Amino acid sequence: MSITISIVEDLDEVRDGLTQFISLNAEFKMLRTFRTAEEAIKEIPGLRPEIVIMDINLPGMNGIECIRQVKDQSPGTQFMMFTVYENDEKVFEALKAGASGYLLKNTGLLQMIEAIRELHDGGSPMSSNIARKLVSVFHAKEKVLPEINALSSRENEVLQWLSKGLLYKEIADKLSISIATVRQHIHRIYEKLHVQNRTEALNKAFGK
Amino acid sequence: MSITISIVEDLDEVRDGLTQFISLNAEFKMLRTFRTAEEAIKEIPGLRPEIVIMDINLPGMNGIECIRQVKDQSPGTQFMMFTVYENDEKVFEALKAGASGYLLKNTGLLQMIEAIRELHDGGSPMSSNIARKLVSVFHAKEKVLPEINALSSRENEVLQWLSKGLLYKEIADKLSISIATVRQHIHRIYEKLHVQNRTEALNKAFGK
């Protein structure tokens, strides 16, 4: 069984070039290709390709939104972004939308073939520079603000309940202290974190 | 200037094999190598290698803990995990600890060379299977509550500003509407999300 593929790409040369090259290999079967996200959304659920190669910059709806719309209608399909965008925002947005692979348009055709195989085998092909963006997210999580350490254990306890959205009254009951004391603790927390309200405190204390 | 490298690996064959192969290339300069994490922690801050190839399974302290201890003492050093472990837990733990690259021990020597270059150039070399584990984290995050879809575009806009910690007055100014209207939008948001205040809404809308 060969791997079925569709392409969503508005540039004729790119789309046709990829189609021709991929079709040289009996391992792959190229299904229909599309110029726009709108066409793709209509047709892909019927085609159920195993792989969709998706451009981001399309006329009308972009490729990321296209994935969002189509992924639930075509379970089993894996999406490979194929784009010139290398900035964090587009990368994260695309992956969150449901893409599993992310290749830049300067990728060679042979590497594209290999990437399709990897994607089909459950991998997430991407350049090491793109991978670094993902890794950075994990690195960032590790940095603890010095301010947080300045909080006393009681203040931390209050902060935990505060983060759940409890009222002062409810926190007071939880800790069996008066509302006035809760107020006081929270005031000190805001002071130490240099913020003026609950939302800012939570954004500061627990990323976002 | 050649790229300076250290290795932390208890198996003599692996350590010496890597050392010899890497040393064939004038592009790299192999500094000291270590059998244990404890030795590495003592010596690496003085060496300041640009790259450290780190095994996980070491006698005594493991390679992940070793990175945690050493990374602040040797800024500028990039860590490449080199291990047989392919399970999620080890991968995430290693990256969180500060590793930037993650290679499995079945990786070829030539690929290792290429990976060192990529790591040195700011990339995060890893197999597409490892990359998929990272991507999965983003996919998981994308489970959007049905309630969120019920929000109108205006309500979503308000929610975005709300999450930044802006006051009603500030949101009103941003959107050029009255405070009363902001209030009403927010009330409807709470209604749709089945919550009663800002904090609960944000916890519900954006993970936590």
Place this chain on the structure above:
DNA sequence: GACCCCACATAACTTTCGTTCTATTGTGGC
């Protein structure tokens, strides 16, 4: 057209939050 639903808008009103000031108690360090 009459009807309904809904996004958007506003005002009036109640509740909660956040600030400020003051004060008591307990604990650990010098």
Place this chain on the structure above:
DNA sequence: GCCACAATAGAACGAAAGTTATGTGGGGTC
């Protein structure tokens, strides 16, 4: 014993948040 500090609490007040009622205009439906 004295000092510093965390935890507790009361009171009083303005600011912000949240609730309720009401109205308007744009789409659909029958």
